[in-house]
Amino acid sequence: MGTKKLTRRQAITAASAGTLGAMINWSFRPFTIVKNDQDKLALLGGNKVHGGTWPEWPVWDVTAEKNITEMLRSGKWWRGNGDHVADFEKKYAELMGAKRCLATASGTTALITSLKSFGVDAGDEVLVSPYTFIASYNVIFMNKALPVFIDSDPETFLIDPSKIESRITDRTVAILPVHIYGLPVDMDRVNTVARKHNLKVVEDACQAWLAEYRGKKTGTLGDAGCFSFQNSKNLPAGEGGAIISNNESFMDRCYSIHNCGRPFGSVARTSDYPISGSNFRMQQIQALILISQMNRIQKDADIRLANALYLDAKLKEIPGIIPCKLADGAERSAYHLYPFRYISKEFNNAPKEKFVRALNAEGIPCSSGYGPQNKDGLIEETLNSKGYKRLFSESRLRQWREENVLPGNDKLCSEAVTFYQSILLGSRSDMEDIVRAIAKICENRASLNG
Ligand SMILES: Cc1ncc(COP(=O)(O)O)c(C=O)c1O
Numbered sequence: 010m011g012t013k014k015l016t017r018r019q020a021i022t023a024a025s026a027g028t029l030g031a032m033i034n035w036s037f038r039p040f041t042i043v044k045n046d047q048d049k050l051a052l053l054g055g056n057k058v059h060g061g062t063w064p065e066w067p068v069w070d071v072t073a074e075k076n077i078t079e080m081l082r083s084g085k086w087w088r089g090n091g092d093h094v095a096d097f098e099k100k101y102a103e104l105m106g107a108k109r110c111l112a113t114a115s116g117t118t119a120l121i122t123s124l125k126s127f128g129v130d131a132g133d134e135v136l137v138s139p140y141t142f143i144a145s146y147n148v149i150f151m152n153k154a155l156p157v158f159i160d161s162d163p164e165t166f167l168i169d170p171s172k173i174e175s176r177i178t179d180r181t182v183a184i185l186p187v188h189i190y191g192l193p194v195d196m197d198r199v200n201t202v203a204r205k206h207n208l209k210v211v212e213d214a215c216q217a218w219l220a221e222y223r224g225k226k227t228g229t230l231g232d233a234g235c236f237s238f239q240n241s242k243n244l245p246a247g248e249g250g251a252i253i254s255n256n257e258s259f260m261d262r263c264y265s266i267h268n269c270g271r272p273f274g275s276v277a278r279t280s281d282y283p284i285s286g287s288n289f290r291m292q293q294i295q296a297l298i299l300i301s302q303m304n305r306i307q308k309d310a311d312i313r314l315a316n317a318l319y320l321d322a323k324l325k326e327i328p329g330i331i332p333c334k335l336a337d338g339a340e341r342s343a344y345h346l347y348p349f350r351y352i353s354k355e356f357n358n359a360p361k362e363k364f365v366r367a368l369n370a371e372g373i374p375c376s377s378g379y380g381p382q383n384k385d386g387l388i389e390e391t392l393n394s395k396g397y398k399r400l401f402s403e404s405r406l407r408q409w410r411e412e413n414v415l416p417g418n419d420k421l422c423s424e425a426v427t428f429y430q431s432i433l434l435g436s437r438s439d440m441e442d443i444v445r446a447i448a449k450i451c452e453n454r455a456s457l458n459g
Pocket of ligand 1: 118144237239250
């Protein structure tokens with residue numbers, strides 16, 4: 010029997026009757042009725058669906074060992090007296106299809122450097138995605154500018170391009186769209202607004218290595234793209250970051266900013282600093298780890314993609330589970346996390362946190378994504394600071410607060426559930442366990458909220 014396409018109503022009816030698994034011909038045993046302890050939720054004392062382990066991360070690559078030992082013995086530990094950082098920059102630019110790459114100490118410093126290099130300054134405003142890691146807007150504060158959050162589209166988990174233009178003021182200088190979880194933003198629409206209003210576009214691609222949009226890699230779609238290589242990332246080095254761009258003068262300035270203001274190409278001069286900068290340099294050891302990790306990045310990305318597509322196809326058949334939709338023009342996600350939405354009313358109104366706990370108890374590690382960070386305490390603290398009160402008028406800050414209402418993002422935060430990227434490096438039978446566990450919870454939803 011082939012897979013039957015169920016309407017939403019049929020699916021709900023089938024699920025209630027306990028026949029959903031049978032109707033859609035899953036390759037695993039459908040959970041029909043709760044007959045014994047095996048079918049009882051693990052959260053309530055039943056057996057867990059997945060008793061095995063999951064792939065660990067990061068994975069140490071032996072090709073790094075010889076080169077790191079050699080570098081250690083040479084005493085050439087920093088970019089000032091070794092070639093590995095420059096070598097990594099060349100390789101990463103090639104991999105991404107960009108003219109230039111600058112390696113940095115972290116994704117955060119890549120973003121700070123890019124904004125500063127484009128001239129983002131005290132009193133400016135930058136439009137930014139709210140569904141993201143805190144660094145995406147902290148870097149705007151660090152440049153003494155105002156982050157203006159644009160609502161999210163809960164279906165794509167991304168900035169809603171239709172909401173950008175209305176938030177532009179005469180102080181707006183840049184847009185910082187975030188390809189969160191590796192999901193490409195609809196960059197044509199972002200770039201169109203940016204060009205119309207003469208704004209720079211800095212892509213936060215800190216979770217989006219090898220994601221693709223209309224045939225190009227994320228990070229090459231705006232004026233500059235920033236990446237993170239922190240330990241959890243799909244391309245890890247403990248810490249690390251990079252900026253890529255085709256804009257030569259911008260990249261020269263980035264080099265200076267990340268290297269104490271020294272001119273592009275010079276490493277250790279002790280006077281004659283033409284512009285202000287700091288020390289955001291990558292170390293040699295980070296570059297060597299990254300070069301070795303690059304041996305596996307494409308293969309890993311392909312495995313994650315195949316498993317994610319499998320999950321998309323299976324999970325969308327379970328009532329109340331909505332896999333994330335790719336934005337228009339997006340061709341592949343990097344799946345730093347695999348996201349889906351949980352609709353509690355289809356699960357006997359069990360709160361998301363209960364579902365997350367139930368799924369974890371079944372042996373499937375998952376988490377509940379980002380919170381509504383546009384309401385975080387640090388924002389009010391900053392807006393109330395002496396400096397921000399000098400930089401922005403009372404009426405501008407009042408308006409900012411009135412407009413900082415993001416219903417799409419609130420909905421997304423309340424519904425999102427995620428699997429970490431290394432879960433997607435598991436086997437097909439691991440993926441089947443994920444689907445079985447969610448189907449089991451769906452079947453047992455009456456006891457979930459009992
Ligand atoms: C979306 C996003 N932006 C920025 C960063 C900052 O990168 P880093 O931790 O390397 O400073 C991260 C890191 O987790 C991130 O996920």
